[in-house]
Each structure stands twice: as C-alpha cells, then as structure tokens.
Amino acid sequence: MQLECLQDDPKLILMSPYKDTFNRVGGPSIISLSVMVLWILKHLMACNTDFSDKIVMAIVLIYAPLLIWFMSYSLFINGVKLEVYKNNIVQYYTYSNRGHSLLHYQFKLQDIEQLTIKRRPFNCVKLTIKIKNPICVxxxxxxxNKLKSVSIITAKLKADAFMHEIQQFQSDKSDNQVS
Known part of the structure; x- marks a missing residue:
C-alpha cells in the first residue's frame, strides 16, 4: 500500500474533536460565566465583611482553575482525523491546534475487526475501531502484526456515513464471494 495511490480527495473525512459544537457552546459559556463571577466578586468585595472575604477566596480558588482548564482545553487539544478514500483505504491522522498533522496508521476497510459506538453529548458519537495489522506510517x-485500537469523536451524521461505507464494502465483498 503506497501513498502515491492516494492522489485523489477522500470521499469521507471524520474529525475529532467536534470543534464546531464546542466553540458554539463553550466560548459564549466561558465569557458569560466570567462576567457573572466578576460581577459577584465586585459586589462581595464592596460588602467588606469576613464572610464575604471567605466567599471571595472560595470563588477564586474554585473558579480560576476551572476557567484556566476550559480555556486551555480549547486551545491545546489535539485532534484526530480519519480519511476514507475511494479505493477503500483509510488513513488515521493526529493533528495539533496549530494545524500540523501526522499520519499514524494506514489500513483497508477489510482490516477493521471491531467497531464500537458510544453516544456523546452535542449529537456526537465516539467510534472505537480495532484494526488488525495496520501499517504504521x-x-x-x-x-x-497485532491488533491496534483507535478512537475518534465525531458528528453522528458522519459516523452514520462511515457505517454505511463499511456495510456497503461488506455487501460488495460478500457479493464477490458468491459470484
């Protein structure tokens, strides 16, 4: 399996994380929550009592790490990309937030041993694919020469399209064996 045979565009691309939904929900949530916490802190500091000082410290100690985690999660998360080509070759990439991608595995649809699907929030699903004898690139x-497992979180519609590709490949394969 050579990389030169993959000159054409992929017919299906699955990407993780499903950044569109996270950016639509996560960004405004972080901003609105930050404004509310700053408003509460401003009013608590104006009271200037021992109880309000303790509440201010508790809010800062709890909220600040959460805010830093959510901001860094969206900035530094690594993604995964799965590309399916017309000749039934699949490539598995990882990429960073800076856009640098690294091809890890290349395999054929017939090399998929097991595929499990788990539902996730925001109309996403997690696909866990077990591949026999992939090519590490x-x-x-x-x-x-062993079973490898890869995972990807993607949109439910894309996962359904991927499942349809696998079912179509298996039906074509069984038709060819019968003939």
Whole structure:
C-alpha cells in the first residue's frame, strides 16, 4: 500500500474533536460565566465583611482553575482525523491546534475487526475501531502484526456515513464471494 495511490480527495473525512459544537457552546459559556463571577466578586468585595472575604477566596480558588482548564482545553487539544478514500483505504491522522498533522496508521476497510459506538453529548458519537495489522506510517512505513485500537469523536451524521461505507464494502465483498 503506497501513498502515491492516494492522489485523489477522500470521499469521507471524520474529525475529532467536534470543534464546531464546542466553540458554539463553550466560548459564549466561558465569557458569560466570567462576567457573572466578576460581577459577584465586585459586589462581595464592596460588602467588606469576613464572610464575604471567605466567599471571595472560595470563588477564586474554585473558579480560576476551572476557567484556566476550559480555556486551555480549547486551545491545546489535539485532534484526530480519519480519511476514507475511494479505493477503500483509510488513513488515521493526529493533528495539533496549530494545524500540523501526522499520519499514524494506514489500513483497508477489510482490516477493521471491531467497531464500537458510544453516544456523546452535542449529537456526537465516539467510534472505537480495532484494526488488525495496520501499517504504521509515523516515521517510516512498517506493518504492525497485532491488533491496534483507535478512537475518534465525531458528528453522528458522519459516523452514520462511515457505517454505511463499511456495510456497503461488506455487501460488495460478500457479493464477490458468491459470484
């Protein structure tokens, strides 16, 4: 399986994280929550009592780490991309927030041993794919002679399209065996 045979565009791309939904929900939530907490802190500091000082410290100690975590989560999360080509070759990439992608595995649809689907919030699903004998393309092309597992969180519609591709491939494969 050579990389030169993949000159055409992929027919299906699955990407994780499903950043569109996270950005639509996460960004405004972080901003509105920050404004509310700052407003509460301003009014508590104006009271200037021992109880309000303790509440201010508790809010800062709880809210500040959460805010830092949510902001860094959206900035530094690594993503995963799965591309399916017309000749039934699948490529598994990881990429950083800066857009640098690294091809890890390359395999055929027939190499998929097991596929599990778990529902996630925001109309997403987590696909866990177990692949037999994938080709590791990270540093140099090398066939791995064991079962590897990869996971990707993607939109439910894209996962359904991927499942349809696998079912179509399996039905074509069974038709060819019968003939």
């Amino acid at each position: 990270a540093l140099h092309e090398k066939k791995i």
